[in-house]
Amino acid sequence: MQDTLRITEVFYSLQGETRTAGLPTVFVRLTGCPLRCQYCDSAYAFSGGTVRTLDDILEQVAGYRPRYVCVTGGEPLAQPNAIPLLERLCDAGYEVSLETSGALDVSAVDPRVSRVVDLKTPGSKEAHRNRYENVELLTRNDQVKFVICSREDYDWAVSKLIQYGLDQRAGEVLFSPSHHDLNARELADWVVADNLPVRLQLQLHKYLWNDEPGR
Template sequence: MQDTLRITEVFYSLQGETRTAGLPTVFVRLTGCPLRCQYCDSAYAFSGGTVRTLDDILEQVASYRPRYVCVTGGEPLAQPNAIPLLKQLCDAGYEVSLETSGALDISAVDPRVSRVVDLKTPGSKEAHRNRYENIELLTPNDQVKFVICSREDYDWAVSKLIQYGLEQRAGEVLLSPSHHDLSARDLANWVVADNLPVRLQLQLHKYLWNDEPGR
């Protein structure tokens, strides 16, 4: 029996988020998530999907001849075979990133992978799922993200930034407005007013293609 994963979609687009925003990237979206963030834009990946072998997934990724590959979901780390998938993508020579909720242990992820760890804010309604042990594992190859729904979420994110010295641990600290909840302009103005050591990130793909799946 070959290793398999349940997959919602594999597609080639422009990375809309994180430090590689704007770069052509293949996305591998794994099916299923144990969280239910109130803002989730990928709820179509909670169920369904197709069971595929790792070899089959790697073959489709290779067909696009990409430089960057992003493994996302759903929650990728909810499937144990996400770990060998990430390793094999690195072995194939891609620059690999992983989008994760931060609710599951990130320690087994190949160190070549840039782990994008979302610290869930109170506005997500899933902040009780944060696994704070993950913070100690972060390296400059990793990124921490806060999706901000309100001024209260922003103040909470600033307190976590200071409490854990996040900008010393991770290569990037990203603040993203929750799409439909908060204007990017308000968040931008708060970041400048407070002179924060963070990067504002917008979801570029939503400006380009709205909220279509597969983009």
């Protein structure tokens, strides 16, 4: 039996988030997630999908001839074979990022991968799942993200930023408004008023393609 993963979709688009926003990127979206964030824009990846071999996935990715590959979900680290997938993508020479909820251990991820670790805010309703041991593992090649639903979430995120010195540990600290919950302009004004060492990120793909799956 070959190594397999359950996959919702593989597509080529522009990266909508993080430090590579705007760059052409192949997305590999793994099926299944043990969390249920109230704002989740990818709930269609909770179930279904297709079981595929790593060889098959690598072959499809190679067909796009990308420079950047983003492994997302669902929650990629909920499937053990996400770890060899990430390693093989790095071996193939791509610049690889991993979007992960922050609820699962990120220690086994290949160090060439930029781990984009979400710290779930109270407004997500999944903040009790945060695994703070992950914060100690972050390096300059990693990114930490807060998806912010309200002023209360913003104040909470600022307190974690200070408590863990996140801007000193990770290469990027990203503050993203939860689409439909918080106006981007409000969050932008708060970040400027407080002179924070963070990057406001908007989800470019939602402006371009209005949240269609596969974009």
